[in-house]
Amino acid sequence: MRINSSPTRRVRAGVLAAAATALLMTSACSGTSDDEDTNGTTESAAPSDAPTTLAIAVSRQPQGFDTTNLANGTDALVWSAIYDRLIVPGDDGLPVPAAAESWEYSEDGLTLTLHLRDGMTFSNGDPVVAADYKATLDLLTTTAGPLSGEVSAVSSVEAPDDSTIVINFSQPDASFLDSLSKAIGAIANDDTIANEDAPTNPVGSGAYTLDADATVAGSQYVLNKREDYWNADAYPFETVTVKVIADSTALENALKSGEINVGDIISGTIDESTGITATEIPGAGLQNLKILDREGTIVPALADVRVRQAINYAINREAIVEGVSQGRGEAVAQIAFPDTNVYVEELNDTYPYDLEKAKELMAEAGYADGFAVTMPSIIYSQTLDPVVGQALSDIGITVTWDSIPAQNTGQAIISAQYPMAIWPDGYAGPARLFGNQYTEDAFQNPFHTTDDELTALLDELSTTVDPEAQIPLAKEVNTWVVENAWDAPIVNSSRLIGVHEGYTYSGTTTNSFPSVTLYGVAE
Incomplete structure (x- = not known):
């Protein structure tokens, strides 16, 4: 080609x-x-x-x-x-x-x-x-x-x-x-x-x-x-x-x-x-509630897709954009970045804030009384820790926060010690963006969780060298990940640039x- x-x-x-x-x-x-x-x-x-x-x-x-x-x-x-x-x-x-x-x-x-x-x-x-x-x-x-x-x-x-x-x-x-x-x-x-x-x-x-x-x-x-x-x-x-x-x-x-x-x-x-003129640059960086323990190794409840979906429904993304991000950013339910060719706008409607729906899903999965998790509080998550903790508490999930020194931030993710973590991501091309998060040995997949359907999609994406041909494959991966609630993305923030x-x-x-x-x- x-x-x-x-x-x-x-x-x-x-x-x-x-x-x-x-x-x-x-x-x-x-x-x-x-x-x-x-x-x-x-x-x-x-x-x-x-x-x-x-x-x-x-x-x-x-x-x-x-x-x-x-x-x-x-x-x-x-x-x-x-x-x-x-x-x-x-x-x-x-x-x-x-x-x-x-x-x-x-x-x-x-x-x-x-x-x-x-x-x-x-x-x-x-x-x-x-x-x-x-x-x-x-x-x-x-x-x-x-x-x-x-x-x-x-x-x-x-x-x-x-x-x-x-x-x-x-x-x-x-x-x-x-x-x-x-x-x-x-x-x-x-x-x-x-x-x-x-x-x-x-x-x-x-x-x-x-x-x-x-x-x-x-x-x-x-x-x-x-x-x-x-x-x-x-x-x-x-x-x-x-x-x-x-x-x-x-x-x-x-x-x-x-x-x-x-x-x-x-x-x-x-x-x-x-x-000085201020310009807002959209799509600057993703804040994502990573559901790392998708097979329930530490927290069995997270192996149930209904629990992972409940977590997504429990997050009031629009309120977080207005409150924590001061209105600068976009509420998202996907890791693909806005204004990119693998972004699927309608995926953001998958999990509107619905506390009752979240509680129903928790009950259906057998966790009406919730469960407890320990999560790392890292340098990049501290502004979101309280609101995410409250959202999880609203559906019965009690969070204990471990304060992580800045130099140990990456280790907190790869250690497989924490079932969930708030983690920031920057823009990357589709093969790298999804590969870094969901392949079996990816940095952001410390429990090495796999799924046959997703693995087949990721394998095809990782070997498709034509960048334009990667686009529809990446959209399929994006859709699968959202529908199966492998994560709970929250906001893709903006960056404010001042220019003389x-x-x-x-x-x-x-x-x-x-x-x-x-x-x-x-x-």
């Missing part, structure tokens, strides 16, 4: 919710004008008085810039400016060309061939050739690191000529194109990839270089634009400064004072007389990947 390499499509993208913003910042396209392409593959026309510098902030220090240790969170605001990626997300999250002009899979999905565009050079002047990406991917597949899981299906890489990359797989990997639009798609220079200073002095083919003299590790990272970049006209800023501001209140104050030009408004309020006069921010739901291309100049 061949992927169209025609002009790129305008992105609608998303970022994590206010309630989950901390997760994005500890883990986490285009600021474009109307006649500019989302990948920057056409020229932009900035007004003559437009700003030429950009200052933004992240809450944690990047972990390094060698390609084996790149992180897909806010670290990418720096490294994605330094390195070209082979592809980037386009409309509805589907991949579109970047450094690779086109690509095609073999019929069995076991071979992916990519074709590099001409005219790309590294910041040291070397031309970008297929052997560079072969070296990059070879190193990723042979080095234990944070990206190892994303290349586990790669069996070999070939570079038959300077513009052709051939990747062979041991089994089809439906998430691989999505991964190529992130860290594993970054292209390093074969001659410098193993240098000792690669983590601090990276050589990439991206639109910017890291200014070593102006950069202070752990404090700020300064990027200077390359005028010789193959698509320089798409990048309006001559200098980009990424500041590290760990405290969310301090970050918002930096926005209000003008220290940064674009940033999150954590408080939910802003004085627009300061020249002269700047724009174009992040939305389906392209949440942090990149300087999210930021632009006002027309």
Whole structure:
């Protein structure tokens, strides 16, 4: 199958919710004008008085810039400016060309061939050739690191000529194109990839270089634009400064004072007389009551679908949106994100708030008097713990909360110690989104619960390499999970972004990947 390499499509993208913003910042396209392409593959026309510098902030220090240790969170605001990626997300999250002009899979999905565009050079002047990406991917597949899981299906890489990359797989990997639009798609220079200073002095083919003299590790990272970049006209800023501001209140104050030009408004309020415009970005992050013990290993009641459905009916999602989320967000009964191509609007009507219905289901299942559960109280759930606890109490489920230190948050989920947990999630492509939650060995399936029908759907989704063909399969998985109440999703929150006069921010739901291309100049 061949992927169209025609002009790129305008992105609608998303970022994590206010309630989950901390997760994005500890883990986490285009600021474009109307006649500019989302990948920057056409020229932009900035007004003559437009700003030429950009200052933004992240809450944690990047972990390094060698390609084996790149992180897909806010670290990418720096490294994605330094390195070209082979592809980037386009409309509805589907991949579109970047450094690779086109690509095609073999019929069995076991071979992916990519074709590099001409005219790309590294910041040291070397031309970008297929052997560079072969070296990059070879190193990723042979080095234990944070990206190892994303290349586990790669069996070999070939570079038959300077513009052709051939990747062979041991089994089809439906998430691989999505991964190529992130860290594993970054292209390093074969001659410098193993240098000792690669983590601090990276050589990439991206639109910017890291200014070593102006950069202070752990404090700020300064990027200077390359005028010789193959698509320089798409990048309006001559200098980009990424500041590290760990405290969310301090970050918002930096926005209000003008220290940064674009940033999150954590408080939910802003004085627009300061020249800052607030924009609500929907589909920012999911808050989900995970029903982990679906086979009743710890709590036998949870093996009964009627009990799981009762839990869903007992949650007043609309009230939570208005109260806890201050009206910013959407009440949801599904894990698929609003404004994405696998979101099924009518699924949100499956479990309207109905306390009597919930109690009836509990009685039918033999639990009219309820039962007791212990749940973890984690850093990302504390605002929801009281209201969720009350909702469960209303149908006889008594919750004991275990306070979990921030550093043990993930362990609380994978330990199989807790039958339920409130957990935040960010947007991901359909194969990764559903695979990470419901496959037998998924991180969010600590009891390894399976169902033959669901497993068959997930297996087909995980081996369908055509992103568009994944859409109907993902909708089937989504529908099955909701109808069988494997979880009780609550709210998909919004993110409030403040933008100073002269700047724009174009992040939305389906392209949440942090990149300087999210930021632009006002027309």
